[in-house]
Amino acid sequence: MNERIKELRKNLKLTQQEFADALNIKRGAVANYEIGRNEPIDAVISLICKTFNVNEEWLRSGAGDMFLELPxxxxxxxxxxxxxxxxxxxxxxxxxxxxxxxxxxxxxxxxxxxxxxxxxxxxxxxxx
Known part of the structure; x- marks a missing residue:
């Protein structure tokens, strides 16, 4: 999941700080997720998906498209x-x-x- 979080952030053209600010978490947490030191809890995963319209299945496993299609x-x-x-x-x-x-x-x-x-x-x- 760490590589997908980094890929998502780069796809959104956000710094770690901007990504963290959008989620109201610390930049260090994002850095730790990206290097694989920590894995986000379910609440953070849900927040990432909701905030950035991300496909949770993709974020967790890599299956499917990165983003959900919006009406x-x-x-x-x-x-x-x-x-x-x-x-x-x-x-x-x-x-x-x-x-x-x-x-x-x-x-x-x-x-x-x-x-x-x-x-x-x-x-x-x-x-x-």
Missing amino acids: EEDEEAAYVSELLEDSDNDLYKLIKEIMHTYHELSPKSKEVIRDFSAKLRENIKKGS
Whole structure:
């Protein structure tokens, strides 16, 4: 399991400290898991799986895919949640302003934007 924990962390592009912080554990615990000195208890394994959407079977045995497949709406919610965690970033501010501006539009203007978006999606699909 130690190699899979390290592989997961590297796949997520996290340092040991960032990984530990996400789980609210100490960096030394992560280091000990990765070198095989200690094995995480079931509660930590569950926390890793829940926090990072990891397939528990993969984490424990290496069988299956590293990550669980999310339904589309859960995946979108995860993106929004990740974005909202850092309200100081410019992308967050831009998206917030887009939503605010959209909300201020007249119903007819909103309809035009929705039609434009649908046509844009169509054209992108055609190009793929």
